[in-house]
Amino acid sequence: MTKVLVTGCAGFMGSHVVDECLAKGYEVIGLDDLSGGYEENVNSDATFVRGDILDHDLVESLFEQHQFDYVYHLAAYAAEGLSQFIKRYNYNNNLIGSVNLINAAVRHKCKCFVFTSSIAVYGTNQLPMTEDMIPQPEDSYGIAKLSVEQELKVTHEMFGLNYVIFRPHNVYGVRQNISDPFRNVIGIFMRKILEEQPMTVFGDGEQTRAFTCVRDVTPILVSSVEKQEAYQNTFNIGASKPYSVNELAQEVAAALGKELQVEHLPARNEVVHAYADHAKVEKILGYKDTVSLKEGIREMAEWVRTIELKPTKSFTSIEIEEKLPPVWKQYITS
Numbered sequence: 331m332t333k334v335l336v337t338g339c340a341g342f343m344g345s346h347v348v349d350e351c352l353a354k355g356y357e358v359i360g361l362d363d364l365s366g367g368y369e370e371n372v373n374s375d376a377t378f379v380r381g382d383i384l385d386h387d388l389v390e391s392l393f394e395q396h397q398f399d400y401v402y403h404l405a406a407y408a409a410e411g412l413s414q415f416i417k418r419y420n421y422n423n424n425l426i427g428s429v430n431l432i433n434a435a436v437r438h439k440c441k442c443f444v445f446t447s448s449i450a451v452y453g454t455n456q457l458p459m460t461e462d463m464i465p466q467p468e469d470s471y472g473i474a475k476l477s478v479e480q481e482l483k484v485t486h487e488m489f490g491l492n493y494v495i496f497r498p499h500n501v502y503g504v505r506q507n508i509s510d511p512f513r514n515v516i517g518i519f520m521r522k523i524l525e526e527q528p529m530t531v532f533g534d535g536e537q538t539r540a541f542t543c544v545r546d547v548t549p550i551l552v553s554s555v556e557k558q559e560a561y562q563n564t565f566n567i568g569a570s571k572p573y574s575v576n577e578l579a580q581e582v583a584a585a586l587g588k589e590l591q592v593e594h595l596p597a598r599n600e601v602v603h604a605y606a607d608h609a610k611v612e613k614i615l616g617y618k619d620t621v622s623l624k625e626g627i628r629e630m631a632e633w634v635r636t637i638e639l640k641p642t643k644s645f646t647s648i649e650i651e652e653k654l655p656p657v658w659k660q661y662i663t664s
């Protein structure tokens with residue numbers, strides 16, 4: 331039976347990847363330290379291991395025990411805006427943790443390593459972003475993702491480890507963490523509405539993103555290992571139509587049946603417009619952008635109404651406080 335490792339299995343996208351893998355009949359071992367996910371997200375037909383990808387002895391023992399055919403590596407702390415203020419944490423978790431998995435995948439002759447990078451690698455680039463552009467990441471999160479991409483490339487050249495890299499963007503949907511004030515704009519908006527507070531928008535809200543429903547993305551991630559043409563390739567993946575954050579706020583308020591209430595905060599340092607071209611993933615992996623923003627947001631809103639709100643996440647070890655957006659200071663504990 332095909333055996334797979336899914337890191338970040340208790341997180342948002344990782345838990346959907348687990349479901350897809352199980353639906354294919356794979357045996358699934360999921361690894362997650364629950365720093366950003368919840369055990370209840372993990373399908374009970376998978377074997378859940380609570381642990382840190384930085385624990386290389388644990389990683390090695392899992393590979394030794396299971397001899398995985400494929401690895402889907404999704405574990406990361408994906409707080410792009412915060413990453414500049416937690417550089418060491420970001421590189422440890424998102425880069426060194428990935429290297430531990432790559433080492434083990436080489437040693438145990440894994441057949442393919444699937445990595446979720448991000449369009450954060452492009453930085454402010456021409457639009458739409460295409461895979462052949464020279465990446466120019468503008469924050470530590472994007473640099474860590476690009477480093478892992480490059481590490482996979484040189485590891486393949488040296489040791490033959492096959493890989494597929496995805497650069498998703500602004501993915502949302504059922505099981506997204508809505509308790510982390512540092513990331514996931516749709517989750518932040520929904521939580522604010524549920525707590526009867528205005529939605530907080532950085533700057534004028536005219537920055538644009540193409541918000542992507544998770545249902546469109548994870549089946550392609552999972553099936554990529556079956557297509558040899560995908561190996562050693564990098565794919566943008568996600569919705570094609572960009573919306574402004576102001577338009578998004580309107581959709582979220584409407585989906586939760588509330589009046590639009592927005593509080594504008596000082597602009598932060600971020601890429602203003604980001605959307606990508608998906609011709610390559612459509613051609614090679616049959617990707618289709620099927621879920622409209624309205625439909626996807628309504629689906630997530632229905633789910634959000636049914637869940638118990640978890641405490642808001644705080645962050646203990648900020649490494650640089652200079653230029654930290656003031657709104658985040660309330661969530662920093664020392």
Ligand SMILES: NC(=O)c1ccc[n+]([C@@H]2O[C@H](COP(=O)([O-])OP(=O)(O)OC[C@H]3O[C@@H](n4cnc5c(N)ncnc54)[C@H](O)[C@@H]3O)[C@@H](O)[C@H]2O)c1
Pocket residue numbers: 337338339340341342343344361362363364365366367368381382383384403404405406407408423427446447448449497498499500501502506507
């Ligand atoms: N959601 C998006 O819009 C988006 C866009 C581009 C890329 N990505 C990437 O996709 C992946 C999944 O993102 P998500 O939105 O599902 O985030 P998520 O936070 O919901 O899931 C990540 C999971 O990784 C776990 N994790 C983090 N550090 C870990 C560690 N050191 N050891 C073990 N587990 C650890 C967390 O507990 C969490 O459950 C990430 O790699 C992220 O960078 C996400």
